[in-house]
Amino acid sequence: MKFKHLVLATSVAITGAAGMAAAEFPSEQPIRLVNPYGAGGGVDIAGRILSSVAGEFLDTRVDVISIDGAGGQEAINLVRDAEADGYTLLLTDYGPLVTTALREDVSYDLDEWVPLVQITEVAPVFFARADGPLTDMETFIEIARDDPGGISVGHGRHLSVPHLPLILLEGVAEFETTHLPTTGGAQALSFVLGGQVDAGASVPSTIAGGVGDGSLVALALATADRVEALPDTPTLQELGYDVVLPAWYTIFAHRDVAEERKAVLEERILEALESPSAQALAQRSGTDLVLLGMEDSMEAYQTTIANLEAILADIDED
Amino acid sequence: MLEFLAEAAALAFTPQVMLFALIGLAIGVTVGAIPGLSGDMAIAILLPLVFVMDPVPALGLLVGIYKGSMFGGSIAAITFGVPGTAGAAATVIDGYQAKLNGQPNRALHTALYSSIIADTSSDLVLIFLALPLAAVALMFGPVEFFALYVVSLTLVAALTMGKVARGIAAAALGVLLAMIGRDPITGGLRLTFDIPALSGGIGLIPLLVGVFAVSEIIVQAGRAWMRRAERTVASIAADAEKSGYDVAGDRLDWRTFRSTLRATFVGAGMGTFIGALPGAGSSLAAFMSYGIAQRFSRRPQEFGRGSLEGVAAAEAGNSATSGSTFIPLFAFGIPGSATAALFGAALIMMGITPGPTMINDNMAIIYALFIMLIYANLFNFGISKLLLPLYSRLAMIQPHYVLPVVLGLAILGTYAASNSVKDVWLLLAAGLLGVGLRWFGVPLGPLVLGFIVGPGLEQSLRQALMLGRGDWMHLLQSPLAIGIYLGTLAILVVFGLVTRRRALHAKEA
Amino acid sequence: MKHPLSARAWMHRDLGFAALLVALGGAGLLDVRFGDWRPGPGGGNALVPAVAYSVLLAAGCVIALGRLRPGWSPDAQRLHVPVGIVAGALLWGGAFFLAVRHVGIGVSTTVLIAGAIWALTPPVDRRPGLIAVIALCSGLAFWVVFTQLAPILVASPLLF
Structure with missing residues (x-):
């Protein structure tokens, strides 16, 4: 974390110094929360909420470090190569950690990673221009069935969090669209608004503004329940298509970190994020905190791996 | 609107806010001038502050950093040939050459004036013309972006007179270097030669700093070394040469300044427009302005040889993106650049959702932001005006004292930017590549531009082909794209004719 | 040249x-x-x-x-660039980076910059005091920028 001394450090350092005498974990050094995306994205903001309230609950500073090289592999390798002392943790969604590992040669095994705390769940959402023909999901599917490949969908990067539900949905609902990989949600949004692309797949934060002012319509969510940001948008399950593939943002430790330390981290991080100040910050930044402890987030992690293995096997058959 | 303006002014003109803007400028100029470190990085690091600070001072700080870092990048580009930021890459070409010609002060002042003029006009466009320009920007889909990228490469590759083939080869090489790693459509690996370090591709910072700065340092070190060999006896002439630089003799006079204005206006217009296109970026704006300004210049042959017009065009093009880059964010919630994404994140963390309803919902804060964008330019002008003579003297220190420091700074700055050891080795390799290209007389600008636009070029081409279901004619089905091609062709043809006529006149005379 | x-x-x-x-x-x-x-x-x-x-x-x-x-x-x-200078500059760069990572930023910067300036300066012009001042200032400035303001990740260095 850069400029640390300029910013957060001073206050934390003063409170931290008092507790230094007994070298309890975690207190000797700042915790580095490494994320595989550029600064300013959803994962980054989620990390910064924790970072803002950490001093009080973790007895040390939490530095958010964004490293987006090599499709996220650089960040993961940095955490893996660091000493397994619990001071270097990974904050990621499943894209770089799981999808890439299932598709390419990576330096780690998936069971090397132990989820500590799930911070939030992100809902993949399909959207289109409000003044276009795609007014709801049913119409969308109908048109797509009549003209296979006639509808184009901008969905962020290939096999990204919004792309996989699209693939799943096409399998379940038996239709075909033209998948257009974009540099991210921003480009998908721009092409949909500009009319170059018929529909988009992204996450609620990307389209909240457009839905709010009526230029966009959110078609459906790939989650089990509706989300607060888009209360009127149905889930695909409600519409009769069993596609549930939310993305979690979860903090991982390497499995070699001592069990006691993992437990301490789990407890303290949960405590920090449940605090009123963290809740307030989350509210302000439009982040739904969906907190899960070690056991539950492990289950979510395993489920995701199983789901992705199935989807990717399907794709490779095509 | 007027009462909002008054309210916004009351927010923006407090001593606290102005102080934060100044602090931001100081931080920005510093990080911008260090190769590798960027204003975006500093903004990312300071983002959590918006959780704890009031919105307006926090935004003032971020605005200050943004503006300061842009100009800081140009200072480093001119004084040491190190593009401190990607946007300053085009500034190196003529700015550094001007310094080598003994005119650092003139080049720095040209850069300052053109930056401030272009930046302010871009801010005014953001404030008054955001919606119409945003509507035009939305018309840019894959087909139009592809046209823009092709045209920018053509204009810039054909820049260096008498070296067109080399320029085009350099651009193709730059595009190829950008292809290393994962392809943008399916994410498949390619051209990595089974080297794991290359699977993430080559970073912009190691390439940019390596090709421009490290290679220049090596060339300069070679010169210093040969001078050292020649100077076995202390000579009085050399001592005189040492103290030969005098800022007073290197003033930018009114006539020279006026001669750069045309380039500044070209850059301001081009930069403002390209800045408003989501994803196009400030370096593309700078190179495009540079390429077009050359075609409109009375002395095109001086471009690349220390032309102050070239400095003005590149700087104006670069700085003019600083206001307009917010247009897609404010109009549609589309973050069109890394900086816009960071400001978007800052606004989100303040509880403001970027998008069409944002301005109406938060009139006072957004207008305060507009006011700060404008007065940060004035602050920047004042501070830089004071500091430029100092930088000019710094630029003229004898190279053997400066080179090791700059090389060390380039290495650690690159490392700090990504915390990736591999990037340092790539930096040195890019330096070697740069020396090789210089040895063959290949212009470096087109290579860097090719590298910068390569990924966008490929992505837009393949997106366009996918949308056209494989039909290449789809690339010509947009009137806007056809307009871009024809306009460029017209510029090139007219330029060719004018150049030929001038050459004939010169012969007759 | x-x-x-x-x-x-x-x-x-x-x-x-x-x-x-x-x-x-x-x-x-x-x-x-x-x-x-x-x-x-x-x-x-x-x-x-x-x-x-x-x-x-x-x-x-x-x-x-x-x-x-x-x-x-x-x-x-x-x-025209002598091949030796090209190799020398690149080796110096690599050595500098490794030294910063393993020995410490302040010491490496000071020593290696002093060495490089010494090598590039014509012998008759060498002023040890001036070179020492430039090297020490650079060492201090680098230390401030890269450990205090924008810290780089280094394996715990021996010195500072």
């Missing part, structure tokens, strides 16, 4: 460059044709590389033809 090269040496250098471009473009095109490229939508991931290789090939041919035409003369001065 810029030396006016003879027209012949100039031409050789240009022809060498042209040959390099043709070789690179040709090899690349062969690789695209016969190598292991993943087919994909929108022209596949070899489309743009193939275009770029073709451009290299064509540019190489144009340069070569232009130089072989009679009546051509060199239009600029050419660059």
Whole structure:
């Protein structure tokens, strides 16, 4: 974390110094929360909420470090190569950690990673221009069935969090669209608004503004329940298509970190994020905190791996 | 609107806010001038502050950093040939050459004036013309972006007179270097030669700093070394040469300044427009302005040889993106650049959702932001005006004292930017590549531009082909794209004719 | 150092460059044709590389033809860099980085910058005091910037 001394450090350092005498974990050094995306994205903001309230609950500073090289592999390798002392943790969604590992040669095994705390769940959402023909999901599917490949969908990067539900949905609902990989949600949004692309797949934060002012319509969510940001948008399950593939943002430790330390981290991080100040910050930044402890987030992690293995096997058959 | 303006002014003109803007400028100029470190990085690091600070001072700080870092990048580009930021890459070409010609002060002042003029006009466009320009920007889909990228490469590759083939080869090489790693459509690996370090591709910072700065340092070190060999006896002439630089003799006079204005206006217009296109970026704006300004210049042959017009065009093009880059964010919630994404994140963390309803919902804060964008330019002008003579003297220190420091700074700055050891080795390799290209007389600008636009070029081409279901004619089905091609062709043809006529006149005379 | 090269040496250098471009473009095109490229939508991931290789090939041919035409003369001065300096600068860079990571930023910067300035300065002009001041100031400035303001990740260094 850069400029640390300029910013957060001073206050934390003063409170931290008092507790230094007994070298309890975690207190000797700042915790580095490494994320595989550029600064300013959803994962980054989620990390910064924790970072803002950490001093009080973790007895040390939490530095958010964004490293987006090599499709996220650089960040993961940095955490893996660091000493397994619990001071270097990974904050990621499943894209770089799981999808890439299932598709390419990576330096780690998936069971090397132990989820500590799930911070939030992100809902993949399909959207289109409000003044276009795609007014709801049913119409969308109908048109797509009549003209296979006639509808184009901008969905962020290939096999990204919004792309996989699209693939799943096409399998379940038996239709075909033209998948257009974009540099991210921003480009998908721009092409949909500009009319170059018929529909988009992204996450609620990307389209909240457009839905709010009526230029966009959110078609459906790939989650089990509706989300607060888009209360009127149905889930695909409600519409009769069993596609549930939310993305979690979860903090991982390497499995070699001592069990006691993992437990301490789990407890303290949960405590920090449940605090009123963290809740307030989350509210302000439009982040739904969906907190899960070690056991539950492990289950979510395993489920995701199983789901992705199935989807990717399907794709490779095509 | 007027009462909002008054309210916004009351927010923006407090001593606290102005102080934060100044602090931001100081931080920005510093990080911008260090190769590798960027204003975006500093903004990312300071983002959590918006959780704890009031919105307006926090935004003032971020605005200050943004503006300061842009100009800081140009200072480093001119004084040491190190593009401190990607946007300053085009500034190196003529700015550094001007310094080598003994005119650092003139080049720095040209850069300052053109930056401030272009930046302010871009801010005014953001404030008054955001919606119409945003509507035009939305018309840019894959087909139009592809046209823009092709045209920018053509204009810039054909820049260096008498070296067109080399320029085009350099651009193709730059595009190829950008292809290393994962392809943008399916994410498949390619051209990595089974080297794991290359699977993430080559970073912009190691390439940019390596090709421009490290290679220049090596060339300069070679010169210093040969001078050292020649100077076995202390000579009085050399001592005189040492103290030969005098800022007073290197003033930018009114006539020279006026001669750069045309380039500044070209850059301001081009930069403002390209800045408003989501994803196009400030370096593309700078190179495009540079390429077009050359075609409109009375002395095109001086471009690349220390032309102050070239400095003005590149700087104006670069700085003019600083206001307009917010247009897609404010109009549609589309973050069109890394900086816009960071400001978007800052606004989100303040509880403001970027998008069409944002301005109406938060009139006072957004207008305060507009006011700060404008007065940060004035602050920047004042501070830089004071500091430029100092930088000019710094630029003229004898190279053997400066080179090791700059090389060390380039290495650690690159490392700090990504915390990736591999990037340092790539930096040195890019330096070697740069020396090789210089040895063959290949212009470096087109290579860097090719590298910068390569990924966008490929992505837009393949997106366009996918949308056209494989039909290449789809690339010509947009009137806007056809307009871009024809306009460029017209510029090139007219330029060719004018150049030929001038050459004939010169012969007759 | 810029030396006016003879027209012949100039031409050789240009022809060498042209040959390099043709070789690179040709090899690349062969690789695209016969190598292991993943087919994909929108022209596949070899489309743009193939275009770029073709451009290299064509540019190489144009340069070569232009130089072989009679009546051509060199239009600029050419660059000359001693190979030793190129190697030296790159080695210095690598050594500096490794030293910063393993020995410590302040010490490495001071020592290595002093050494480099010493080597580049003509012996008769060397002023040890001045060199020491520049090196110490750089060491301090680097230490402040890269450990306090924008800390770089280093394996716990021996010194500071």
